[in-house]
Amino acid sequence: MQRHREPSVDVGAYFDLDRGLIDRTIFGDPGLYRQELRRVFAPSWLFLAHESQFGKPGDFFTTYMGEDPVIVTMGKDRRLRAFLNACRHRGMRVCRADAGATKAFTCSYHGWAYDTSGKLINVPNGEDYPAHFDQDQWGLIEVAQLDTYKGLVFATWNPEAPPLREALGGLAWYLDAMLDRDPEGTEVVGGVHKWVLEGNWKLAAEQFASDWYHVNISHASALMVMSPTGKGPKADIVQTPGRQYTDPLGHGHGFPTHPKSRFDDRVVHEHYDYEALRERLGDARVEGPMTTGHGTVFPNFSYLPVNGSIRVWHPKGPDKMEVWAWTIVDKSMPDEVKNAQRIYNLRTFGPTGIFEQDDGENWSECQATAHGFVSGSMTLNYQMGLGLQTEDGIHPGTTGRLYSDGAARGFYARWRDLMNTPAWHEQKNEEDTP
Amino acid sequence: MSSHPLESTAPPAVVSDDDIRLHFEVQRLYAVEAQLLDQHRYADWLELFADDLHYWAPVRTNRLRRQQALADGSPGEVAIFDETKASLAWRIRRFDSGMAWAEDPPSRTRHLITNVTVRAGDESGEYLAESAFLCYRNRLEREVDIYAGGRTDVLRRTEDGGLLIARRTILLDQNVLLAKNISTFL
Numbered sequence: 001m002q003r004h005r006e007p008s009v010d011v012g013a014y015f016d017l018d019r020g021l022i023d024r025t026i027f028g029d030p031g032l033y034r035q036e037l038r039r040v041f042a043p044s045w046l047f048l049a050h051e052s053q054f055g056k057p058g059d060f061f062t063t064y065m066g067e068d069p070v071i072v073t074m075g076k077d078r079r080l081r082a083f084l085n086a087c088r089h090r091g092m093r094v095c096r097a098d099a100g101a102t103k104a105f106t107c108s109y110h111g112w113a114y115d116t117s118g119k120l121i122n123v124p125n126g127e128d129y130p131a132h133f134d135q136d137q138w139g140l141i142e143v144a145q146l147d148t149y150k151g152l153v154f155a156t157w158n159p160e161a162p163p164l165r166e167a168l169g170g171l172a173w174y175l176d177a178m179l180d181r182d183p184e185g186t187e188v189v190g191g192v193h194k195w196v197l198e199g200n201w202k203l204a205a206e207q208f209a210s211d212w213y214h215v216n217i218s219h220a221s222a223l224m225v226m227s228p229t230g231k232g233p234k235a236d237i238v239q240t241p242g243r244q245y246t247d248p249l250g251h252g253h254g255f256p257t258h259p260k261s262r263f264d265d266r267v268v269h270e271h272y273d274y275e276a277l278r279e280r281l282g283d284a285r286v287e288g289p290m291t292t293g294h295g296t297v298f299p300n301f302s303y304l305p306v307n308g309s310i311r312v313w314h315p316k317g318p319d320k321m322e323v324w325a326w327t328i329v330d331k332s333m334p335d336e337v338k339n340a341q342r343i344y345n346l347r348t349f350g351p352t353g354i355f356e357q358d359d360g361e362n363w364s365e366c367q368a369t370a371h372g373f374v375s376g377s378m379t380l381n382y383q384m385g386l387g388l389q390t391e392d393g394i395h396p397g398t399t400g401r402l403y404s405d406g407a408a409r410g411f412y413a414r415w416r417d418l419m420n421t422p423a424w425h426e427q428k429n430e431e432d433t434p
Numbered sequence: 435m436s437s438h439p440l441e442s443t444a445p446p447a448v449v450s451d452d453d454i455r456l457h458f459e460v461q462r463l464y465a466v467e468a469q470l471l472d473q474h475r476y477a478d479w480l481e482l483f484a485d486d487l488h489y490w491a492p493v494r495t496n497r498l499r500r501q502q503a504l505a506d507g508s509p510g511e512v513a514i515f516d517e518t519k520a521s522l523a524w525r526i527r528r529f530d531s532g533m534a535w536a537e538d539p540p541s542r543t544r545h546l547i548t549n550v551t552v553r554a555g556d557e558s559g560e561y562l563a564e565s566a567f568l569c570y571r572n573r574l575e576r577e578v579d580i581y582a583g584g585r586t587d588v589l590r591r592t593e594d595g596g597l598l599i600a601r602r603t604i605l606l607d608q609n610v611l612l613a614k615n616i617s618t619f620l
Contacts, residue, residue, distance in 0.1 A: 043537030085528050098495045098609070100504070135528075191493050195611035217466045220533035225524050322610060327512060343516055347525075352514055357536040360614035 020383030041066030047301035052187035083140035199363035209252030210407035227265035242402030250414025252407025255293030265338035468545035491604035
């Protein structure tokens with residue numbers, strides 16, 4: 001990594017998490033945004049893609065880690081690798097397709113070409129370079145670590161990051177309620193939904209970690225049309241039982257609990273053998289996190305088990321994000337069940353989905369009101385569920401009530417700590433400085 | 435563009451009265467449709483569609499030129515819309531719930547439909563109509579979204595002599611959807 005000379009500020013003053021208070025400055029300040037790219041995104045494991053997107057050597061998918069464009073590709077050795085999508089010569093994007101298959105990534109500026117293992121394999125007019133020019137030293141910049149967890153591909157620029165499994169911490173038990181329902185695992189149903197939002201990425205990441213609270217109000221219209229009678233629950237009196245898990249690493253997962261928890265879509269519901277699921281996942285997971293609920297892997301990967309929705313909130317400046325959302329299904333599902341899950345997800349949580357439309361409105365309006373001097377630094381209330389988090393003996397780790405800001409407080413505690421800790425690349429700079 | 439062939443043939447040298455009548459009919463249908471959408475009269479809008487409707491807007495991806503065949507999403511992949519008449523009714527009921535906050539206050543929209551061509555369809559009594567659309571959405575104080583693209587419709591002659599839209603494929607000319615949502619129809 002390169003040296004960073006930008007100043008870093010202590011963000012401690014923006015938080016009083018013991019009292020559930022957060023200064024809104026963290027959502028809009030351009031300097032803090034630069035700091036989080038280098039201290040939150042660069043050091044963390046970030047979601048890239050799903051393994052099923054790569055069937056054969058040469059298959060590639062382009063995405064972002066923070067604001068860094070990357071190519072994920074399967075090499076001839078069938079190993080997945082990820083590289084910065086930038087030519088080492090002038091920094092041109094070497095791959096401008098979303099996905100596909102190729103033998104090489106050739107820069108269309110001067111023709112430097114890289115193979116699927118990132119090695120520089122062709123430099124036009126090579127005879128004009130000095131004798132000490134060593135082609136092997138100029139391969140695409142590769143991530144420090146890449147690993148998969150039950151189909152999900154993550155990578156980090158941080159050579160000192162703990163292994164992925166360790167970084168997922170106690171959330172893995174909850175995440176498995178979506179990823180491990182079937183021994184064959186999951187796969188993506190064709191393609192990625194991508195759309196833009198005017199809003200800081202943390203608004204969405206935090207909500208998926210911690211916010212069942214908004215469902216009854218924000219999504220009242222969707223709940224109404226989905227209810228069997230078409231009338232739906234009264235928005236103001238619903239008190240769904242459930243729990244919310246808070247992970248010390250910043251992750252969160254909230255879920256209603258119900259002894260007969262089931263999948264919303266009829267075809268998906270009828271597909272599952274709930275007894276077999278109980279056998280595999282245990283009663284606590286089947287009656288809770290397996291179906292309706294929400295989760296975030298810190299910092300910016302979120303998921304909805306009942307929809308099979310997995311998504312990344314790509315940061316695009318302090319006040320913009322891009323949502324990239326996939327639909328995953330169990331590999332072993334018959335095609336008609338996979339299709340039912342795909343359709344259900346796009347009608348609820350696609351960019352035209354009856355839930356997603358209202359989420360988009362909330363986040364963009366939260367951001368739109370943060371541009372003023374007073375409004376931009378007002379104190380926000382994150383006190384719900386304060387003092388009510390405990391170990392309940394059923395769900396591993398610390399959980400609180402379903403209606404709680406607990407996982408949001410955990411998310412921001414982790415964010416604050418990373419923001420206040422020099423990342424590995426900064427420590428290296430200090431050592432390098434004469 | 436494989437799944438949506440625009441078999442653009444040169445227009446016939448002679449324009450018949452039937453051609454003029456049909457073209458006028460389709461233009462008028464689209465104008466009425468646009469008005470209903472812009473007036474948020476979605477239940478009335480839905481009446482323009484056949485009961486076996488498939489209303490579909492695939493996702494458009496950037497592909498290498500040699501893999502262009504994959505650029506428009508295929509049936510069975512993620513899509514912006516992949517709807518039946520019943521699921522459109524479901525979406526419309528949400529707007530009528532009084533709690534669809536993304537449209538409260540409502541957006542102002544203007545659907546412009548142009549470049550219309552009509553030719554005989556695969557089945558008798560059916561026509562294939564191509565059109566271009568531009569939908570301008572203006573929301574709250576200064577939010578603006580522009581959705582532009584093309585539509586391919588299968589239109590079906592009804593017993594009473596009218597036309598129903600039996601199938602619609604919408605190709606939105608965007609990769610990343612450049613809006614926080616689509617809260618209207620195209």
